[in-house]
Amino acid sequence: MAQIYERVALIGLGLIAGSMAYAMRRDGLAGEVVGYAKSAETRTIARELGMCDRVAESAAEAAKDADLVVLCVPVGAMEAVAKEIGPVLKPGATVSDVGSVKRTVVEAVGPYIPDNVHFIPAHPLAGTEHSGPRSGFAELFEGRYTIIVPVDGSDPDAVQRLTMLWQGMGALVEEMDPEHHDLVLAVTSHTPHLIAYTMVGVADDLRRVTDSEVIKYSAAGFRDFTRIAASDPVMWRDVFLNNKEATLEILGRFTEELFALQRAIRQGDGDHLHDYFTRTRAIRRGIIEAGQDTDAPDFGRVKARKG
Ligand code: NAP
16 A cells, blocks of 8 residues: 555554554555654653654654644543644644544644644544553554544545545544534443443442452353453543533433333333343344444454363
8 A cells, every 4th residue: 555644643652553553554654653652661662562663752753744643642631732742733734633532622632733734633433442552453443433523624635635544554434523423422432331330330349248259250241341341541531521411411311221121120021121132132233244343252252271
């Protein structure tokens, strides 16, 4: 695949930035990938791993002369980074991000982007429960959607170029406006994470009265919740602080449905439960048919053998 940007700067060197760096360098999508992360420890690890062509000592140093700057930091850190890099951005460059929430990022970052620089927010719908500089891998975005969220007056050529970069990394690209993005993600990602955090929290409370049986006998349903609930606390704190309205709206609906199921169980209304579970099963089939998950038992996990 041909080079799309001469120099790309990644601010933040965790799961998403690392995966982007490996994918771009594998396929020659960028002439040079420069990175920066807040802590000296992460910068050292990134250098040892050879994640980027060069690791800079400040966000401004990384962003200077870059044709594309991608903010790969937690949502709550985006504004401070934008403020620092705004004055050094190259005319004609593009600034993008990968934040899981879009409206507040548009509002926080937009004011610091000079008129002669394109600002095109984005969000790859791909991730794992791992974080940090050692967690990235080149295949993360393959077959997964990246949502591009052009803001008022986004230059179509710059949007097209960013689209080509994400497609080059294997992603399927769609465009959405920020509010719609935040509502869709509240349903598909943010509220499910909150429910998983809650379920694991409840089990943790119970563990104290069941003498660790919750851990010992953890069944597939609970184990899947614990995987989601192992996700990075800083990232998820920022997601809920920044997607407040949509998450609260979906949580309200969730609570109503939960009460209806609770009543069906109390009243022995098997038809209600059966109809409900039949409907939800069809959604799972839809996700598999759309190629967004595997129907292998236990998500295709290979069981560790005892040697
Ligand atoms: P991560 O693995 O925890 O990495 C975050 C990186 O940001 C770290 O390298 C951290 O540096 C750096 N950082 C934090 N504050 C900074 C600052 N002020 N200046 C410079 N660097 C800073 O996180 P991630 O999973 O890659 O997530 C990054 C972004 O992608 C978030 O906005 C998240 O919402 C979004 N996202 C995540 C997923 C997912 O599933 N994980 C999926 C899609 C989008 P240190 O290591 O030095 O602290």
